[in-house]
Amino acid sequence: MSxxxxxxxxxxxxxxxxxxxxxFAVPESGILxxxxxxxxxKQAVACFLGAGEKLMIPSYSWWYYKEIASEVGGVNxxxxxxxxxxxxxxxxxxxxxxxxxxxxxxVFISSPNNPTGNAMSPEEMDDLLRVLKDVPVxxxxxxxxxxxxxxxxxLLEEYPNILIVRTFSKxxxxxxxxxxxxxxxxxxxxxxxxxxxxxxxxxxxxxxxVAALDSPDYYARVADQMRCDKELYYRDLGSLPGCTVYRSxxxxxxxxxxxxxxxxxxxxxxxxxxxxxxxxxxxxxxHIRITLGTGEQNRLxxxxxxxxxx
Ligand SMILES: Cc1ncc(COP(=O)(O)O)c(C=O)c1O
Numbered sequence: 001m002s003x004x005x006x007x008x009x010x011x012x013x014x015x016x017x018x019x020x021x022x023x024f025a026v027p028e029s030g031i032l033x034x035x036x037x038x039x040x041x042k043q044a045v046a047c048f049l050g051a052g053e054k055l056m057i058p059s060y061s062w063w064y065y066k067e068i069a070s071e072v073g074g075v076n077x078x079x080x081x082x083x084x085x086x087x088x089x090x091x092x093x094x095x096x097x098x099x100x101x102x103x104x105x106x107v108f109i110s111s112p113n114n115p116t117g118n119a120m121s122p123e124e125m126d127d128l129l130r131v132l133k134d135v136p137v138x139x140x141x142x143x144x145x146x147x148x149x150x151x152x153x154x155l156l157e158e159y160p161n162i163l164i165v166r167t168f169s170k171x172x173x174x175x176x177x178x179x180x181x182x183x184x185x186x187x188x189x190x191x192x193x194x195x196x197x198x199x200x201x202x203x204x205x206x207x208x209x210v211a212a213l214d215s216p217d218y219y220a221r222v223a224d225q226m227r228c229d230k231e232l233y234y235r236d237l238g239s240l241p242g243c244t245v246y247r248s249x250x251x252x253x254x255x256x257x258x259x260x261x262x263x264x265x266x267x268x269x270x271x272x273x274x275x276x277x278x279x280x281x282x283x284x285x286x287h288i289r290i291t292l293g294t295g296e297q298n299r300l301x302x303x304x305x306x307x308x309x310x
Contacts, residue, residue, distance in 0.1 A: 005200040016206040037167035037180035054104035087247040088116035110140040117248025143250035160187030259286040
């Protein structure tokens with residue numbers, strides 16, 4: 001560890017970019033690394049957004065989306081999401097209208113979106129990207145999972161203005177590792193150049209990330225378990241009076257509850273040693289965002305909430 005990794009003598013940036021290039025069948029030079037997905041989003045904003053310029057973000061979003069433009073003196077423009085009976089979805093026409101009207105410098109799309117859990121379908125991505133041609137479009141796929149692997153190459157080939165950001169924090173449950181990676185389109189060379197680490201990345205976290213990629217069976221089992229547990233949440237909490245459990249493509253679910261029970265339910269759970277994220281944002285203030293745990297933990301959470309309702 002007292003020397004740089006020197007993988008560049010083989011013509012690659014790191015062992016993890018080399019590995020990801022093979023996994024996704026894309027050129028290694030087009031894979032960027034960051035200190036988590038957070039850092040890659042920051043890099044994109046620092047590279048493409050200037051003071052007074054507009055960043056287009058979803059109205060329901062991870063709180064940091066609302067902060068990031070301000071780091072470079074930029075401003076936020078929000079686009080709508082459609083709130084359905086038990087699912088949120090992207091409003092592609094609405095997004096196009098906001099784009100045409102506001103002409104933002106950078107567009108963020110989170111798929112699956114935090115905290116609403118919905119993802120953008122490949123057809124919707126195509127419809128949108130055919131219109132959003134002259135702007136860097138950042139797909140934050142922090143909550144990605146393996147079945148999305150084939151899309152990457154096709155999208156990069158068809159749309160040179162996209163950046164697809166992913167991380168080992170969520171699906172691989174390695175948030176403390178702080179490794180995010182991104183696939184950068186040919187049209188975003190400025191970012192590729194800015195992001196380059198000439199002396200290599202972090203060999204220790206790279207080794208752990210490679211070990212995670214080497215364990216697809218383990219992670220597939222976890223994903224299966226999560227799929228089953230999400231069904232339990234939909235069924236058992238979705239049937240409680242006044243509650244809606246939104247369909248989620250991620251490792252968390254969003255539950256809407258009657259506002260009046262927010263505080264007593266929080267106390268009830270706390271007394272049982274269960275700490276849940278009761279949201280307190282303008283659009284989401286009667287909601288709990290529950291990150292899935294083990295099968296046993298999920299049962300415990302569901303039982304505690306059911307018990308509250310009697
Ligand atoms: C939508 C979204 N993107 C990115 C991140 C950050 O991921 P990382 O841990 O890789 O920085 C989060 C974390 O909550 C998130 O919700």
